[in-house]
Amino acid sequence: MWAFPAVLTLHTAGMAVLVGASWVLDLRLLGLNRHVPLSSFRWVFPAVAIGLIVNLSTGIVLFMKNATTWGTSIPFLVKMTLVIASVAMLVPLRSLVLGGEAREVPDSARGLAIASILAWAGAVTVGRLLAYV
Numbered sequence: 001m002w003a004f005p006a007v008l009t010l011h012t013a014g015m016a017v018l019v020g021a022s023w024v025l026d027l028r029l030l031g032l033n034r035h036v037p038l039s040s041f042r043w044v045f046p047a048v049a050i051g052l053i054v055n056l057s058t059g060i061v062l063f064m065k066n067a068t069t070w071g072t073s074i075p076f077l078v079k080m081t082l083v084i085a086s087v088a089m090l091v092p093l094r095s096l097v098l099g100g101e102a103r104e105v106p107d108s109a110r111g112l113a114i115a116s117i118l119a120w121a122g123a124v125t126v127g128r129l130l131a132y133v
Contacts, residue, residue: 018051029113082123
């Protein structure tokens with residue numbers, strides 16, 4: 001009786017950690033708190049990893065509930081594409097953050113930050129809409 005709400009709650013909490021930590025870094029790259037060195041954001045990557053592990057495990061369980069519907073659903077495929085793209089955008093940003101004490105952000109990193117925010121917003125929105133598919 002409580003299994004589905006528990007898994008859904010864990011999925012939501014994992015998403016909050018994953019997307020929230022990613023957005024904190026993205027907002028810093030876009031100029032918020034410029035006085036804070038990028039190296040101070042090293043904590044983001046372990047938080048993202050934890051959120052991703054939680055969401056992968058709970059997401060698989062949630063998918064199993066509606067596999068025949070979601071497996072062929074365009075919104076689900078869009079969501080998965082956006083999630084993969086969002087996580088992939090963190091890879092080049094990780095090297096920038098772990099690279100030193102730089103305070104200046106390259107324009108390419110700003111572009112990735114904007115794309116990351118839009119991709120995460122899209123993934124969350126499409127994921128929420130899956131409840132109505």
